[in-house]
Amino acid sequence: xxxxxxxxxxxxxxxxxxxxxxxxxxxxxxxxxxxxxxxxxxxxxxxxxxxxxxxxxxxxxxxxxxxxxxxxxxxxxxxxxxxxxxxxxxxxxxxxxxxxxxxxxxxxxxxxxxxxxxxxxxxxx
Amino acid sequence: xxxxxxxxxxxxxxxxxxxxxxxxxxxxxxxxxxxxxxxxxxxxxxxxxxxxxxxxxxxxxxxxxxxxxxxxxxxxxxxxxxxxxxxxxxxxxxxxxxxxxxxxxxxxxxxxxxxxxxxxxxxxxxxxxxxxxxxxxxxxxxxxxxxxxxxxxxxxxxxxxxxxxxxxxxxxxxxxxxxxxxxxxxxxxxxxxxxxxxxxxxxxxxxxxxxxxxxxxxxxxxxxxxxxxxxxxxxxxxxxxxxxxxxxxxxxxxxxxxxx
Numbered sequence: 001x002x003x004x005x006x007x008x009x010x011x012x013x014x015x016x017x018x019x020x021x022x023x024x025x026x027x028x029x030x031x032x033x034x035x036x037x038x039x040x041x042x043x044x045x046x047x048x049x050x051x052x053x054x055x056x057x058x059x060x061x062x063x064x065x066x067x068x069x070x071x072x073x074x075x076x077x078x079x080x081x082x083x084x085x086x087x088x089x090x091x092x093x094x095x096x097x098x099x100x101x102x103x104x105x106x107x108x109x110x111x112x113x114x115x116x117x118x119x120x121x122x123x124x125x
Numbered sequence: 126x127x128x129x130x131x132x133x134x135x136x137x138x139x140x141x142x143x144x145x146x147x148x149x150x151x152x153x154x155x156x157x158x159x160x161x162x163x164x165x166x167x168x169x170x171x172x173x174x175x176x177x178x179x180x181x182x183x184x185x186x187x188x189x190x191x192x193x194x195x196x197x198x199x200x201x202x203x204x205x206x207x208x209x210x211x212x213x214x215x216x217x218x219x220x221x222x223x224x225x226x227x228x229x230x231x232x233x234x235x236x237x238x239x240x241x242x243x244x245x246x247x248x249x250x251x252x253x254x255x256x257x258x259x260x261x262x263x264x265x266x267x268x269x270x271x272x273x274x275x276x277x278x279x280x281x282x283x284x285x286x287x288x289x290x291x292x293x294x295x296x297x298x299x300x301x302x303x304x305x306x307x308x309x310x311x312x313x314x315x316x317x318x319x320x321x322x323x324x325x326x327x328x329x330x331x332x333x334x335x336x337x338x339x340x341x342x343x344x345x346x347x348x349x350x351x352x353x354x355x356x357x358x359x360x361x362x363x364x365x366x367x368x369x370x371x372x373x374x375x376x377x378x379x380x381x382x383x384x385x
Contacts, residue, residue: 023220023221023222023223023368023373024218024219024220024221024373024380025216025217025218025219025220025380027216027217027380028217028373028379028380028381028382043385045370045385047369047370048366048367048368048369048370049221049222049223049366049368049370049371049373050370050372050373052372052385054385067372067382067384067385069372069373069382071174071175072366073364073366074175074242074257074360074364074366075174075175077360077364078175078359078360079175099381099382101379101381103381103382105382
C-alpha cells in the first residue's frame with residue numbers, strides 16, 4: 001500500500017479516537033478511569049502543544065513524579081489559567097484520566113488548590 | 126546658500142505630499158468599501174477544545190471529513206482503506222504536530238476547519254487569513270491572475286486570488302499539493318483540484334465560508350460545503366501556537382509521555 005492510501009486509511013478512522021486535546025489521539029488515556037492525585041507541584045510547564053504539571057505524589061511508600069498533560073497555552077489561558085497559576089511547592093489535588101501503559105502519567109481533568117477552590121474555570125483543560 | 130537648500134527641500138516635500146494625498150484618499154475610499162471582519166475568529170473544532178466541559182468532548186467529523194463524491198476508481202480505494210486492519214492502530218498514534226505528525230496538518234483547506242483561532246486582515250490589495258498555528262493565506266484581490274503555468278507549482282496552501290462581490294469575498298485557489306484535504310477525513314484530491322470559496326459575514330459573530338472543491342480526476346461532481354466561524358469572545362490577541370515542546374513520542378507503536 002502506498003503512502004497516500006495508507007494515510008487515507010488512517011484518516012478514515014481518526015474520528016473514533018480523536019481527543020479534544022487538539023494535538024493527538026486520546027487513545028493513550030483511559031477515559032473510563034479517573035484518579036485523584038494529591039501532591040506538591042514540582043514544575044508547571046507552560047508550553048505547546050501541551051502544558052504540563054509535574055506532580056510529586058506520596059504513594060507506594062515513597063514519592064512518585066506524575067506527568068499530567070493539559071491543553072495548549074491558548075486553551076488554558078482561555079480557561080482561566082496563567083503561567084503563574086502554579087508554582088513549585090504548591091499543594092494541589094488533581095483529577096486525571098491515567099495513561100493505559102501504567103506509567104505515572106495522565107490527562108488533566110480538573111484541579112483544586114490547597115484552599116479547596118478550583119483552579120482555572122472548573123473542569124477546563 | 127544653506128537657506129536656499131533648505132527651502133528647496135521643503136518645496137520638494139510639499140510637492141510630494143500633494144502628489145501622495147490623492148493616492149492616499151483613493152486607498153481610503155477603497156478601504157471604506159470593504160467589510161469589517163476585525164477581531165479574532167475560531168473554528169467549530171476550536172470551540173470544542175476550549176469548552177469548559179473539558180476533554181470529554183471529541184472533534185466533529187467536520188465538513189471536510191465527509192465522504193467525497195469519488196469516481197468509481199477512487200471510491201474503490203476509499204473502501205479498501207476503510208477495511209484495512211492497520212488503520213485503527215495508526216489512528217491511535219495520530220499526532221497533530223511534532224515528530225510523526227502528518228504534513229497535511231498545515232495545509233489548505235484543512236486549516237480552515239482545524240482547531241484554530243485566526244485573524245482576517247482585509248485590505249484593498251489582499252486579504253490575509255492569519256492562523257494561530259503560523260500559516261498565512263494570502264488572497265490577492267488586486268486584479269491579478271494566478272501565475273503562469275511555468276511559474277506555478279503545487280504547495281500545501283495552493284495559490285489564491287480573489288475579488289469582492291459586495292461584501293462577499295470570492296476566492297479561487299489552485300496548485301494545492303495532492304493529498305488529503307483534512308486530517309479528520311478521507312477526502313484526497315489531486316494537484317489539479319480547483320477550490321472556490323465564498324466568504325461572508327452572516328451576523329456580528331459569524332463568518333461563513335462556502336467551499337466548493339472540484340477535482341475532475343477523482344470526483345464525479347463538485348463537492349460543496351459550508352464552514353462557519355465564531356467570533357472569539359475571550360481573547361484580545363492572537364496567541365502563537367508553537368509546537369516547541371512535544372512530549373508525546375511514539376514508542377513501539379504507541380503514544381507515550383516523555384519525562385520532563
